[in-house]
Amino acid sequence: MGMPGARYGVDAPYGFSFVGLVVVGFWVTGLVMAVTVDLVAALPALLAGTLLAGCLALSLHTSLRGKFLVWRDVLDELDLRGDERLLDLGCGRGAVLVAAARRLPRGRAVGVDLWRGLHQSGNSPAATLRNARAEGVADRVHVHGGDLRRLPYAEASFDLVGSSLTVHTIFGADTRAQAIAEAYRVLRPGGRLLIADLGRTPREYAAVLARLDAQDIRVRSLGWRAWWGSPWVPTRLLTARKPDAP
Incomplete structure (x- = not known):
């Protein structure tokens, strides 16, 4: 937000980075389990990653616009x-x-x-x-x-x-x-x-x-x-x- 040329950064950048890594970890785990076991076994990890990704997106919206x-x-x-x-x-x-x-x-x-x-x-x-x-x-x-x-x-x-x-x-x-x-x-x-x-x-x-x-x-x-x-x-x-x- 703000006028062109203004840059306000991201709040708690290390927190965003950590949550992003956790999201990727859940998704990778879910995909591996889907391939090596079955989709049912992979669902908890995939759902957890998707939920955290939604939380991350909402936080980014708050930081950058809200x-x-x-x-x-x-x-x-x-x-x-x-x-x-x-x-x-x-x-x-x-x-x-x-x-x-x-x-x-x-x-x-x-x-x-x-x-x-x-x-x-x-x-x-x-x-x-x-x-x-x-x-x-x-x-x-x-x-x-x-x-x-x-x-x-x-x-x-x-x-x-x-x-x-x-x-x-x-x-x-x-x-x-x-x-x-x-x-x-x-x-x-x-x-x-x-x-x-x-x-x-x-x-x-x-x-x-x-x-x-x-x-x-x-x-x-x-x-x-x-x-x-x-x-x-x-x-x-x-x-x-x-x-x-x-």
């Missing part, structure tokens, strides 16, 4: 003025960051990441900036290296803080809670938080935000376009707001 469509709708729902400052936690190659920047002609979109290739293929600050240039928003996109648990920004720096499929990669509930608290810290009074993540983790984050007295905390499913292989691995969106200054 998440872009979902975030388009999420960002449109915000009804932005166009002059906001937005922070994208774990921005990767800029799928959400650049989409937000297109809606901020007078604002700024800042991305922070550790740039790990394990999480996204070709992950680097240079790749993000190339995508921003390709989509004509380089003048309002800035990227920094940094740990989500210790953000390099002052309190109340951003009108919006977002994240897509990143916080769950931090090991341990306590350290994930630290990242959520940091996201809340840098949010301005009245600012909004949007965190899309896997499975039940958004409800975990909601509990952290409730302890911080955040308002309008909601968790909702992002639908089939954001399923990772099956309905049992959905993406959910947490939204919340920081109270206005007294």
Whole structure:
């Protein structure tokens, strides 16, 4: 997705490669059994391979197209003025960051990441900036290296803080809670938080935000376009707001 020239890579590339190898293994095993034994004996392996191939195809759709469509709708729902400052936690190659920047002609979109290739293929600050240039928003996109648990920004720096499929990669509930608290810290009074993540983790984050007295905390499913292989691995969106200054 995105404009011609922009390249956003694949999420969890090593996971896709591993599942692809398992699919091939099942199919090869099934074909060998069909030839050497009989088709009935081969059916379990062939069916398992086909089922996994379907899951892989659905995950690829989510990674390459579905998440872009979902975030388009999420960002449109915000009804932005166009002059906001937005922070994208774990921005990767800029799928959400650049989409937000297109809606901020007078604002700024800042991305922070550790740039790990394990999480996204070709992950680097240079790749993000190339995508921003390709989509004509380089003048309002800035990227920094940094740990989500210790953000390099002052309190109340951003009108919006977002994240897509990143916080769950931090090991341990306590350290994930630290990242959520940091996201809340840098949010301005009245600012909004949007965190899309896997499975039940958004409800975990909601509990952290409730302890911080955040308002309008909601968790909702992002639908089939954001399923990772099956309905049992959905993406959910947490939204919340920081109270206005007294």
